Amino acid sequence: MSKVTVVGAGNVGATCANVLAFKEVADEIVLLDIKQGVSEGKALDMMQTATLLGFDSKVIGVTNDYAKTEGSDVVVITSGIPRKPGMTREELIGVNAGIVKSVAENVLAHSPNAVIICVSNPMDTMTYLIKKATNLPKNRIIGMGGALDSSRFKCYLSQALNANPNEVEGVVIGGHGDTTMIPLTRLATYKGVPVSQFLDADTLAKVAADTMVGGATLTGLLGTSAWYAPGAAAAFVVESIIHDQKKLVPCSVYLEGEYGESDICIGVPVILGRNGWEKVVDFKLNAEEKAAFEKSAAAVHKTNSVLKEINAL
Numbered sequence: 001m002s003k004v005t006v007v008g009a010g011n012v013g014a015t016c017a018n019v020l021a022f023k024e025v026a027d028e029i030v031l032l033d034i035k036q037g038v039s040e041g042k043a044l045d046m047m048q049t050a051t052l053l054g055f056d057s058k059v060i061g062v063t064n065d066y067a068k069t070e071g072s073d074v075v076v077i078t079s080g081i082p083r084k085p086g087m088t089r090e091e092l093i094g095v096n097a098g099i100v101k102s103v104a105e106n107v108l109a110h111s112p113n114a115v116i117i118c119v120s121n122p123m124d125t126m127t128y129l130i131k132k133a134t135n136l137p138k139n140r141i142i143g144m145g146g147a148l149d150s151s152r153f154k155c156y157l158s159q160a161l162n163a164n165p166n167e168v169e170g171v172v173i174g175g176h177g178d179t180t181m182i183p184l185t186r187l188a189t190y191k192g193v194p195v196s197q198f199l200d201a202d203t204l205a206k207v208a209a210d211t212m213v214g215g216a217t218l219t220g221l222l223g224t225s226a227w228y229a230p231g232a233a234a235a236f237v238v239e240s241i242i243h244d245q246k247k248l249v250p251c252s253v254y255l256e257g258e259y260g261e262s263d264i265c266i267g268v269p270v271i272l273g274r275n276g277w278e279k280v281v282d283f284k285l286n287a288e289e290k291a292a293f294e295k296s297a298a299a300v301h302k303t304n305s306v307l308k309e310i311n312a313l
C-alpha cells in the first residue's frame, strides 16, 4: 500500500491531492491542515468525484492530527502563507520558516522514513531549513520548484513556437526566485532540434524573462499565487518517486560540491526514484550559465543566512 500526506489544504495542497487521486499515484492520500474542517471538506468533495473520474485512491482529510499520517511514503509540505502582488517569495521567510520547521518535525515523528517534498516559499531556503533542522539523509529532501519552472518554460516556448507543449523540452535550474531562475535556453529543443533554429535571440530572451517572472505574473492576475501548475508539479515529483520512474527533473536538493556549490539547496537536474533524489546529473554548463548559477546560489545563500537572524536555525 502506498501513502502520501499533503500538509496544507489550501490552493496548492488541495490541487496536489486532487491530481494525486485522479492519477491514482497512491492508494491513500491524507490531506492535513491546521484549519478546522477545511481538509475534511476538501477530501470529501474530492471523494465525490471518484465515480465521475473513475479513480480508486482514497483521500482522507484531517485537522492537525498527525497520527493519521502514520507510515506515509512521501510527505508534501505546502503549509504557509503565499505572496500577494508586489511581494517577493523571500519576504515570506519570517512566517513560513516556523510553520515549515514544526510541520517537518511533526510528520517525521509519524513517518520517519518518508521522502519530504517542500513547496512552501521561499522554497530553496525552506528545503535547506528542513535539511538542517531534521538532519535527514539529503536524498530524502526535495524542493519541487524546478519541475514547475521548467513546465512554465516549456509552456512559453511552445507558445512562441506555436507547437504542442509536449513536443518541447526545456529545463530551468538555479533558485526558485524571480531573479534567480536560470532557464537553459541553449539546451531547449523542439522535437530534439535546438529551439534557436526556430526562434530568434530576442524571442528566446523574452521566453526566458517571462519564465523567470512566471509566478509573479500569475500572482498579479490572481491576487494570490498560482496553484494549478504548482499542485500538478508537486504531484509530478511525488509520482516519479512513488512509481520509481527514474525521471530527470530539476529539483532543489542539498549540494556537496555538485555544480560547484556546497551547503545549499538549489535547483539542479536530478534523477527521482523510490528513495527520493538518486543523483545529480551534470549538464556541462558553459561559462555564461556557470556564472548565472554562481550568482543565483549567492542570492540563495543570502536568503538562507536570514534563517539564523530569525532564530529558525
Ligand SMILES: NC(=O)c1ccc[n+]([C@@H]2O[C@H](COP(=O)([O-])OP(=O)(O)OC[C@H]3O[C@@H](n4cnc5c(N)ncnc54)[C@H](O)[C@@H]3O)[C@@H](O)[C@H]2O)c1
Pocket (backbone or CB within 6 Å): 007, 008, 009, 010, 011, 012, 013, 032, 033, 034, 035, 038, 078, 079, 080, 081, 082, 083, 092, 096, 099, 103, 118, 119, 120, 121, 123, 144, 145, 148, 176, 224, 225, 226, 227, 230
Ligand atoms: N515552490 C513552488 O513552486 C510554489 C508554488 C506555489 C505556491 N508555493 C507556496 O506554497 C505555499 C502555499 O500556497 P497556497 O497558495 O496553497 O496557500 P494557501 O493560503 O491557499 O494555503 C496554505 C494552507 O496552509 C495551511 N497552514 C498554515 N499553517 C499550517 C500548519 N502549521 N499546519 C498545517 N497547515 C497549515 C493554511 O491553513 C492554508 O490552508 C506558499 O508559501 C506559497 O508561496 C510554492
Ligand SMILES: O=C(O)C[C@H](O)C(=O)O
Pocket (backbone or CB within 6 Å): 082, 083, 089, 121, 148, 176, 214, 215, 216, 218, 219, 225, 226, 230
Ligand atoms: O509565485 C509564487 O509566489 C508562488 C510560486 O512560487 C510560483 O512560482 O507560482
